[in-house]
Amino acid sequence: MRFLTISGPPSSGKTSVILRVIEALQAKQKKIGVVKFDCLLTDDDKLYAQKGVLVKKGLSGALCPDHYFVSNIEACVTWGHENNCEYLISESAGLCNRCSPHIKEITAVCVIDNLSGIGTPKKIGPMLKSADIVIITKGDIVSQAEREVFASRVKQVNPGAIIMNVNGITGQGAFELTSLFETASDIETLKGKVLRFSMPSALCSYCLGETRIGEEYQTGNIRKMEI
Amino acid sequence: MDIKSIFQKSMAAIFTDHPYIEDFLTSFGLLPTPSNETLEHYFANLDPDMLEDLGISAEQLQQSFNDFLQGMLAISDPMDKVKSLTIIGGHDKSGKQENLELTLNPGEIICIVGPTGSGKSRLLGDIEWVAQGDTPTKRKILINDQVPDSKWRFSTEHKLVAQLSQNMNFVMDLSAEEFIRMHAESRLVTDPEEKVTQILQQANELAGEQFSPDTPVTSLSGGQSRALMIADMAILSKSPIALIDEIENAGIDRKKALALLVKEEKIILMATHDPILALMGDRRLVIKNGGIDKIIESSEAERKNLVSLEELDNKLLALRNRIRTGDTLENI
Numbered sequence: 001m002r003f004l005t006i007s008g009p010p011s012s013g014k015t016s017v018i019l020r021v022i023e024a025l026q027a028k029q030k031k032i033g034v035v036k037f038d039c040l041l042t043d044d045d046k047l048y049a050q051k052g053v054l055v056k057k058g059l060s061g062a063l064c065p066d067h068y069f070v071s072n073i074e075a076c077v078t079w080g081h082e083n084n085c086e087y088l089i090s091e092s093a094g095l096c097n098r099c100s101p102h103i104k105e106i107t108a109v110c111v112i113d114n115l116s117g118i119g120t121p122k123k124i125g126p127m128l129k130s131a132d133i134v135i136i137t138k139g140d141i142v143s144q145a146e147r148e149v150f151a152s153r154v155k156q157v158n159p160g161a162i163i164m165n166v167n168g169i170t171g172q173g174a175f176e177l178t179s180l181f182e183t184a185s186d187i188e189t190l191k192g193k194v195l196r197f198s199m200p201s202a203l204c205s206y207c208l209g210e211t212r213i214g215e216e217y218q219t220g221n222i223r224k225m226e227i
Numbered sequence: 228m229d230i231k232s233i234f235q236k237s238m239a240a241i242f243t244d245h246p247y248i249e250d251f252l253t254s255f256g257l258l259p260t261p262s263n264e265t266l267e268h269y270f271a272n273l274d275p276d277m278l279e280d281l282g283i284s285a286e287q288l289q290q291s292f293n294d295f296l297q298g299m300l301a302i303s304d305p306m307d308k309v310k311s312l313t314i315i316g317g318h319d320k321s322g323k324q325e326n327l328e329l330t331l332n333p334g335e336i337i338c339i340v341g342p343t344g345s346g347k348s349r350l351l352g353d354i355e356w357v358a359q360g361d362t363p364t365k366r367k368i369l370i371n372d373q374v375p376d377s378k379w380r381f382s383t384e385h386k387l388v389a390q391l392s393q394n395m396n397f398v399m400d401l402s403a404e405e406f407i408r409m410h411a412e413s414r415l416v417t418d419p420e421e422k423v424t425q426i427l428q429q430a431n432e433l434a435g436e437q438f439s440p441d442t443p444v445t446s447l448s449g450g451q452s453r454a455l456m457i458a459d460m461a462i463l464s465k466s467p468i469a470l471i472d473e474i475e476n477a478g479i480d481r482k483k484a485l486a487l488l489v490k491e492e493k494i495i496l497m498a499t500h501d502p503i504l505a506l507m508g509d510r511r512l513v514i515k516n517g518g519i520d521k522i523i524e525s526s527e528a529e530r531k532n533l534v535s536l537e538e539l540d541n542k543l544l545a546l547r548n549r550i551r552t553g554d555t556l557e558n559i
């Protein structure tokens with residue numbers, strides 16, 4: 001099962017881009033699962049369900065959604081694997097610029113938009129700076145030169161990433177992005193995997209700097225999704 | 228210049244010789260100072276707790292910096308020469324084969340015509356992606372008669388194609404001059420100030436209405452933004468292929484604009500409905516239902532008509548200027 005973590009600031013176009021990729025993958029008869037992590041409320045699960053993909057939703061409530069993510073993602077991966085998904089995509093809203101759901105050896109994608117301002121790339125932490133692929137959306141609203149200036153700011157803080165412009169509405173660039181999904185990390189379990197960057201200051205073992213994934217490393221205030 | 232020697236420079240020398248390195252460090256929240264310390268020493272002595280607060284590890288910072296430096300040094304490498312671009316046909320939306328192999332050479336202008344939704348932007352997209360049968364059209368693109376290195380797909384330093392898109396809006400809170408300077412700096416041109424002056428001057432020659440360097444980009448008129456973007460592309464872009472998506476809307480001198488873009492030896496593909504622009508092209512690809520349906524060579528008779536079309540266009544332009552200056556159009 002190919003598994004990717006996708007994150008990005010609220011309303012940057014994560015769901016729109018994922019939906020366009022899902023359409024391209026479904027044209028090739030691929031079975032897809034999506035897990036959506038959010039804080040208080042989301043309707044994204046309905047949009048995914050309309051496409052006929054398997055969906056799980058997890059709301060973190062009072063916890064930082066990325067902390068909540070790391071306590072639940074292993075079970076989600078097992079769920080996707082048991083349901084014979086060929087692709088599992090996790091979407092998480094990057095509400096806190098300091099935390100990031102990206103895992104070592106798991107293809108990490110960050111979605112940000114051209115309208116967020118040229119100062120934004122440097123304000124976002126590991127979610128952007130440690131991603132393998134950075135998708136820039138809403139290019140239809142600005143000129144080519146402005147897209148280039150924005151992309152150069154992204155490149156400055158993550159020079160090793162593949163940076164692509166994708167339009168979440170028309171799907172321009174989505175075929176190209178799908179070809180990258182087709183070579184994403186191929187796994188059965190997250191056992192033994194480690195976060196790309198620790199997530200300090202909250203309430204659980206991961207707040208204390210834990211990066212290993214697995215039941216035995218989770219202590220303190222842990223909440224579990226219903227799977 | 229090699230990377231090793233950069234690490235041995237003092238921070239003070241880095242600040243003056245490589246200002247982009249200072250930009251890189253500050254964009255991670257670091258506060259470097261122009262001291263006698265070498266860059267190598269600076270990296271080795273960063274406080275891990277401070278890095279943790281900034282959300283980056285020393286290892287990752289080092290990795291990013293190496294990638295960044297390599298990218299920066301690559302910008303000054305010469306661009307690979309593109310002698311030809313070949314489009315090998317795929318199929319249209321109903322699966323009908325295109326059955327064609329079309330080779331384009333530098334200095335050529337190719338127009339792409341067809342109704343909205345017919346697949347003009349998709350053809351431009353196939354070229355930008357150097358498609359290898361991996362887009363819905365199944366077209367293949369060759370560069371210099373060969374399947375090109377896939378580095379063309381993701382390179383930001385040496386982009387194969389420069390795009391001039393339909394949309395010319397701005398959202399950034401900058402003046403025209405600041406914006407162009409930032410764009411020039413992102414391209415690491417050697418003489419940014421000179422380029423900025425040239426671009427602003429060219430843009431004013433193309434635009435119907437003049438604008439000053441301190442006009443916010445967000446308040447430029449449609450014609451002014453278009454003129455600015457054309458001048459910017461002509462002067463800053465080194466890409467050997469230029470894709471232009473529908474620039475016809477009034478407000479700029481289209482003939483001058485095209486002449487400016489063609490001046491350098493580029494392959495130009497232009498999606499257009501404008502008869503003057505279409506006749507300036509060497510050939511027209513007619514797109515129908517997602518496929519290249521027909522190729523029309525601009526004929527002698529058409530070129531003759533171009534002269535009268537231009538007269539017509541100039542007449543309209545003069546009338547537009549009279550309206551603008553408060554004249555009446557009782558006698559035209």
Ligand SMILES: Nc1nc2c(ncn2[C@@H]2O[C@H](COP(=O)(O)OP(=O)(O)OP(=O)(O)O)[C@@H](O)[C@H]2O)c(=O)[nH]1
Nearest residue numbers: 010011012013014015016093137138139167168169
């Ligand atoms: N113009 C334009 N709008 C876009 C593009 N991509 C997304 N949008 C719009 O931006 C809004 C937010 O998009 P979503 O895909 O819901 O964003 P998200 O990142 O999933 O949002 P959350 O999950 O709520 O954080 C929607 O109204 C989209 O239609 C794009 O490329 N261009």
Ligand SMILES: Nc1ncnc2c1ncn2[C@@H]1O[C@H](COP(=O)(O)OP(=O)(O)O)[C@@H](O)[C@H]1O
Nearest residue numbers: 318319320343344345346347348349363364517
């Ligand atoms: N040969 C083709 N096969 C399948 N889909 C195609 C083909 N050509 C174009 N399309 C799709 O048709 C839609 C409209 O094409 P587009 O290039 O945006 O049209 P235009 O720029 O001419 O208005 C796009 O979604 C595009 O991906």
Ligand SMILES: [Mg+2]
Nearest residue numbers: 014015044091
């Ligand atoms: Mg969403």
Ligand SMILES: [Mg+2]
Nearest residue numbers: 344347348472
């Ligand atoms: Mg179009």
Ligand SMILES: [Zn+2]
Nearest residue numbers: 064066096099
């Ligand atoms: Zn957090």
Ligand SMILES: [Zn+2]
Nearest residue numbers: 067202204207
């Ligand atoms: Zn925690």
